[in-house]
Amino acid sequence: MSDVIDRPMLETEKTAATRLKIIDCDIHPSIHSHSDLNEFLPKRWQQHLKEYGSHLRTPYIGTTPYPRSSPLIARRDAWPPTGGVPGSDLDFMRKQHLDPFDVEFGILQVLDLFIFSQQNLEFGAAIQRAINDWQLAFWSHRDPRLKASILVGQDGDDLGIAEIERCAKTGEYIQINVSPRANEPLGRRRYWPIYARAQELDLPLGIHVGGYGGHAPTGGGWPSYYCEEHQSNAHTVASQLTSLVLEGIPERFPKLKIVFIEGGFGWIPSAMWRMDQHFERFRSEVPHLERKPSEYVKEHFWFTTQPIDEPDEARHLRQLIEWVGIDRLLFSSDYPHWDYDDARYAFKTPLTEAERRKIFNSNARAVYKF
Numbered sequence: 001m002s003d004v005i006d007r008p009m010l011e012t013e014k015t016a017a018t019r020l021k022i023i024d025c026d027i028h029p030s031i032h033s034h035s036d037l038n039e040f041l042p043k044r045w046q047q048h049l050k051e052y053g054s055h056l057r058t059p060y061i062g063t064t065p066y067p068r069s070s071p072l073i074a075r076r077d078a079w080p081p082t083g084g085v086p087g088s089d090l091d092f093m094r095k096q097h098l099d100p101f102d103v104e105f106g107i108l109q110v111l112d113l114f115i116f117s118q119q120n121l122e123f124g125a126a127i128q129r130a131i132n133d134w135q136l137a138f139w140s141h142r143d144p145r146l147k148a149s150i151l152v153g154q155d156g157d158d159l160g161i162a163e164i165e166r167c168a169k170t171g172e173y174i175q176i177n178v179s180p181r182a183n184e185p186l187g188r189r190r191y192w193p194i195y196a197r198a199q200e201l202d203l204p205l206g207i208h209v210g211g212y213g214g215h216a217p218t219g220g221g222w223p224s225y226y227c228e229e230h231q232s233n234a235h236t237v238a239s240q241l242t243s244l245v246l247e248g249i250p251e252r253f254p255k256l257k258i259v260f261i262e263g264g265f266g267w268i269p270s271a272m273w274r275m276d277q278h279f280e281r282f283r284s285e286v287p288h289l290e291r292k293p294s295e296y297v298k299e300h301f302w303f304t305t306q307p308i309d310e311p312d313e314a315r316h317l318r319q320l321i322e323w324v325g326i327d328r329l330l331f332s333s334d335y336p337h338w339d340y341d342d343a344r345y346a347f348k349t350p351l352t353e354a355e356r357r358k359i360f361n362s363n364a365r366a367v368y369k370f
Helices: 034-040 043-051 090-098 112-117 121-140 157-168 189-201 226-246 268-285 293-300 314-324 353-368
Strands: 022-027 103-108 146-151 173-178 205-208 258-261 301-304
Touching: 022 090, 022 258, 022 353, 034 043, 034 121, 043 121, 090 103, 103 121, 103 353, 112 121, 121 146, 121 157, 146 157, 157 173, 157 189, 173 189, 189 205, 226 258, 226 268, 226 293, 268 293, 268 314, 293 301
Parallel strands: 022 103, 103 146, 146 173, 173 205, 205 258, 258 301
Antiparallel strands: none
16 A cells, blocks of 8 residues: 555645645545445346446447556555445545545545446436435435535436436535536537526536447547547547537526536647637637637636646646636546546646635635535
8 A cells, every 4th residue: 555545644745735625526436336226226226237237338348448457447545445446435535535635525426337328218317316315325424525416317318307306406416417428419409408407506517527428439439548548538528618618508508607527627728729710710600609619618617627737847737727717727636546636746837825725625615605
């Protein structure tokens, strides 16, 4: 095991980031075993899960976009000493991440069972309901720092709306999560009812990378290597930002807040520049847009920080942050995954105390209304 969990953080290691109370917008809890869901899952679907498992929108049975050399894409020191998989032991999560980094709030992002990518929409709806209940029972109710999201498989939009309504009545969820790898680009009309309900409920829409959309994850087709697959997350998020902006989602739902999670932010400036350039040339094609695309991005979208691109010169990262906008960035660690960002070292460029406070706490506080 690494010294991350073998000893407490030294006082000399504490930076401005760790002296702050941190709001971590991307923490991954995991089910210890499928039986954790039994109390929330009807007998029919318990049996279905046991006999048939998941039927995902991926062409290769038994494959995963994550390398075998890093099981469950987890840090080697994140496997709990009590057994189970990384992210499945609350006490260990407290010891390893929540307490040493003084996490004031952590937003849960569940990836188990790929509910967004289930071909059987009825099964997907049963799983999303069980996981949404499990988040409260196993995590939020046991540690009030941890905040649950309403997971919704958006391709069964009527089932998704019903689940949003059910969960919203509890007042215990802080965002609605959908996947960037859906059947169609996220700006399409079929998904508008979900956005309308999110706006009415004043719940941010979280879009976390991953899942199986049934399509090749890159514009050039299926990648050969795991590192190509990982790189494709940024492409996927960029294409969904483009779809949402150019289909006019911010114009149609002006109070909707959208947060892209785990897609990084290095690609955003060039995406805005290119959209603005094309908007000037083709604006008659999109008369529903009243303003330049970059203006919508800077008012309606937020981006979690991990994974942070690391140019050779620190000043270039500084410029990148300024181009995106300090107010647009929300700190995320991606705990317990292997490319986890440690709050002490995440930004390899100087930031003022005010800027750190925004990125590590107050921006998320404003978006999620903590």
